[in-house]
Amino acid sequence: MSTQPVPTMKAVVRNSFGPPRVLEISVVDRPVPDDDQVLVRVRTASLNRADWYAMAGRPLLGRPMMGLRRPKSNRLGTDYAGVIEAVGKNVTGFRPGDEVFGGRDGALAEYVCVRHDRAIVHKPPNATFEQAAAVPVAALSALQGLRDRGGIQPGQKVLIHGASGGVGTFAVQIAKAFGAEVTAVCGPRGIEAARSGGADHVIDYTRDDFTRGDDRFDIVLDVAGTRSWRHLRRVLAPRAIVVGVGGPKDNRLTGPMSHMLGLRLGAMFSRRRAVFFIAKFNKADMETLRDLLADGRIAPVIDRRFGLEEAVAAFDYMGDGHPQGKVVLVIGRE
Numbered sequence: 001m002s003t004q005p006v007p008t009m010k011a012v013v014r015n016s017f018g019p020p021r022v023l024e025i026s027v028v029d030r031p032v033p034d035d036d037q038v039l040v041r042v043r044t045a046s047l048n049r050a051d052w053y054a055m056a057g058r059p060l061l062g063r064p065m066m067g068l069r070r071p072k073s074n075r076l077g078t079d080y081a082g083v084i085e086a087v088g089k090n091v092t093g094f095r096p097g098d099e100v101f102g103g104r105d106g107a108l109a110e111y112v113c114v115r116h117d118r119a120i121v122h123k124p125p126n127a128t129f130e131q132a133a134a135v136p137v138a139a140l141s142a143l144q145g146l147r148d149r150g151g152i153q154p155g156q157k158v159l160i161h162g163a164s165g166g167v168g169t170f171a172v173q174i175a176k177a178f179g180a181e182v183t184a185v186c187g188p189r190g191i192e193a194a195r196s197g198g199a200d201h202v203i204d205y206t207r208d209d210f211t212r213g214d215d216r217f218d219i220v221l222d223v224a225g226t227r228s229w230r231h232l233r234r235v236l237a238p239r240a241i242v243v244g245v246g247g248p249k250d251n252r253l254t255g256p257m258s259h260m261l262g263l264r265l266g267a268m269f270s271r272r273r274a275v276f277f278i279a280k281f282n283k284a285d286m287e288t289l290r291d292l293l294a295d296g297r298i299a300p301v302i303d304r305r306f307g308l309e310e311a312v313a314a315f316d317y318m319g320d321g322h323p324q325g326k327v328v329l330v331i332g333r334e
C-alpha cells in the first residue's frame with residue numbers, strides 16, 4: 001500500500017529570539033484548509049515592525065505572550081497577498097484562482113490557511129500583489145488611528161509625525177481621503193513621497209522642529225514617537241487629540257510602551273487628550289482598504305523588495321528603522 005507524501009512548503013522559521021540571523025528558510029508541512037478555510041498560495045508578504053519585535057522577543061514585557069525563553073510559535077509574518085488554491089466546503093465568496101490579500105499569522109511562507117470570514121478580501125485588479133501585500137497592518141493602523149481614535153473630520157488640521165514609513169505613508173493618504181489638511185513630518189528622503197501622497201505641508205525633522213511652529217492641529221497621529229507630551233502639546237488645538245501609534249524600539253523592557261505611558265500621563269491634567277491603540281483586523285476595515293486601493297486613494301509606497309531566501313537581509317534592513325514606505329518579500333511567482 002503506497003502512502004501519499006505530505007505536501008510541504010518553504011517558510012521563514014526561527015527557534016529562538018534574537019537578531020535576524022536567527023531566521024532560517026525551512027521546509028515545513030503545508031497547511032491543509034478545514035471546511036471554513038481557504039488555502040492561499042502566497043505571492044508576496046510584507047514586513048511590519050511587529051514582525052521585528054516578534055523575532056527579537058521584545059519588548060521583554062511581552063514575553064508572557066510571545067514565550068518566556070523561546071518563541072511559542074516558530075513562524076513569523078502577518079501581511080500577505082496571493083492566489084486561492086483550494087477552498088473548504090463551507091466557504092462562500094471565494095473560489096480557487098481568486099486573487100486575495102489580508103492578514104494571517106505565519107504569512108512569511110509559501111502557503112497560508114485563512115478562515116473565509118476573517119480579514120481576507122479580493123485584491124483589486126489594478127493593484128499588484130506587492131502593493132496589496134503592503135496594505136494590511138500598516139494601512140489598517142492608519143485607518144483605525146485616524147478614523148476610530150482620532151475621529152477625523154473633513155477640514156481638520158492633521159499632523160502625521162513619522163510620515164515616511166510603513167504606517168505614515170498610508171496615514172498621509174488616508175487623512176487626505178477623509179478631507180483633512182495634512183502636515184507630514186519626515187526625514188529628507190520621505191519628502192517626495194509625502195508630497196505625492198497628498199500632504200499639504202511637509203516638514204523635514206532634520207531641518208525644522210515642528211513643535212516650534214505656529215500651526216495648531218486637531219489630530220496628531222504620532223507614529224514616530226520621538227517627541228514628548230511637553231513638546232507635542234505646544235502644537236495642539238484646544239480640544240486636540242494625540243493618537244499614539246508607535247515609538248522607538250530601543251527600550252528592551254518596554255519598547256514603545258514607555259513613550260505611550262508618557263503621553264497618557266502628560267495629558268491627564270489637560271483638556272487635550274492622548275490615546276494609544278493596537279490595530280485589530282476585521283473584514284469591514286479590510287473592505288474599506290480594498291476600496292481605497294481600488295480607486296487609487298491609497299497607493300502603497302514600496303521601499304525595497306527581497307526574495308524569501310533573503311529574509312535575514314530584509315529584517316536587517318527594516319530593523320534600521322528608516323524604511324521609506326514598506327519592505328516586501330516576494331515569495332512566489334507563476
Ligand SMILES: NC(=O)c1ccc[n+]([C@@H]2O[C@H](COP(=O)([O-])OP(=O)(O)OC[C@H]3O[C@@H](n4cnc5c(N)ncnc54)[C@H](OP(=O)(O)O)[C@@H]3O)[C@@H](O)[C@H]2O)c1
Pocket residue numbers: 048049050137138141161162163164165166167168185186187188189190205223224226244245246247248256277278279280321322323324325
Ligand atoms: N499601534 C499599532 O497597532 C501599530 C501598528 C503598526 C505599527 N505600529 C508602530 O508604529 C511605529 C511605526 O511603524 P512603521 O511600520 O511605520 O515603522 P517605519 O516604517 O520604521 O517608520 C518609522 C517612521 O518614523 C520616522 N522617524 C524615525 N525617527 C524619527 C524622528 N527622530 N523624528 C521624526 N520621525 C522619525 C521615520 O522617518 P525617517 O525614515 O524619515 O527617519 C518613519 O517615517 C512602530 O513603532 C510600530 O511598532 C503600531
